[in-house]
Amino acid sequence: MEFISTQAAPAAIGPYSQAVKVGNLLFTSGQIPLGLDGQIVQGGIKEQAHQVFANLKGVLEEAGTHFAHVVKATVFLKDMNQFAELNDIYASYFGDHKPARSTVEVARLPRDVFVEIELIAEIPVEF
Secondary structure, three states, rough: EEEEOOOOOOOOOOOOOOEEEEEEEEEEEEEEOOOOOOOOOOOHHHHHHHHHHHHHHHHHHHOOOOOHHHHEEEEEEEEEEHHHHHHHHHHHHOOOOOOEEEEEEEOOOOOHHHHHHHHEEEEEOOO
16 A cells, blocks of 8 residues: 655645555545645636646646546535536546546535545556
């Protein structure tokens, strides 16, 4: 087991790692729309979702993988009425790649943000 940490995403705000690598799988912690300065990105679901994906990209790249190798995504939304907007942004990062996904509405997220996303990804084996 290897703990992944990168400065390309905000530092963990609790007793956890940004991600954990086990074999050729990467399990990210949930990312919320924190900028590298530790502040919540201002704006609505669109701005927050783009920041979440920027954070996830940083973690994935640190571990040697990217969105094309994601096998499962779990999306937590504050308001399911924002699903369509989130879905459009989500699709822009994954393109034709369609990992398994769960999306749930939750009563509250850390720092009252609109979205949190966690991923499971394969880390490609280099030959």
